[in-house]
Amino acid sequence: MLKIAICDDEECQRIELINMVKKALEFKNIKYLIFQYENGEDLLQSKLEINLYFLDIRMDKLNGIETAKKIRKLNKEVIIIFITALKEYVFEAFDVKAFHYILKPLSEKKLRKVLYSALPQFYEADDFILAKTISQCTKIFVKDIMYIESQLRKIKIHTTYDVIEYYHKLSDIEEELKNFNFFKCHRSYIVNLNYVRSYDNVFITLKNGEKVYVSKYKLTDFSRAFMYYLKSKGTPYG
Structure with missing residues (x-):
């Protein structure tokens, strides 16, 4: 609340x-x-x-x-x-x-x-999403998610400690994370802005060195979102 x-x-x-x-x-x-x-x-x-x-x-x-x-x-x-x-x-x-x-x-x-x-x-440090399969349900803390990848019908959630795979829609994950600092930078990728180190016209580079594709159609919106994210962390004037 x-x-x-x-x-x-x-x-x-x-x-x-x-x-x-x-x-x-x-x-x-x-x-x-x-x-x-x-x-x-x-x-x-x-x-x-x-x-x-x-x-x-x-x-x-x-x-x-x-x-x-x-x-x-x-x-x-x-x-x-x-x-x-x-x-x-x-x-x-x-x-x-x-x-x-x-x-x-x-x-x-x-x-x-x-x-x-x-x-x-x-949002509390223990906010999480659930990765559900037929045999088990895995709790994934939002703060640990670096980026999410979609391959056909399978989702791969790349965290700071592991990669969790299960069948799900990327659009549904995007909805679950809409109140956090995530951005859908490509039709197959959602990235956590907290882990972004830099970006160019092709890739977003994360703090651990991994690279995530950014669509040329999403580049301008991503740039604005990331700059506003940085601004919200630093300056109070607007």
């Missing part, structure tokens, strides 16, 4: 953001709880275990930056996204390791893009 706190001293802004977030999460069939606050003091006093904070910066009493600093003292891993009309605070956002910094007026397209890029941060 994803737990989100939205803090903005303007009720109309809170409602607008809540509606956008709900719509985006329901589109992905993600279960969530949203808690709303009109100031930083109330948020901090609630002492709820939150996964993701949306913070306005200009608020009465305790502003968003100061609120974020106090949150960071309690939790260094939680995701913080600033939503504000003030460009000049972007460098302070870096100081509190904000995941992103979205400028008002809110764009639903931009909000959705940033939210979706943050979602993989919340």
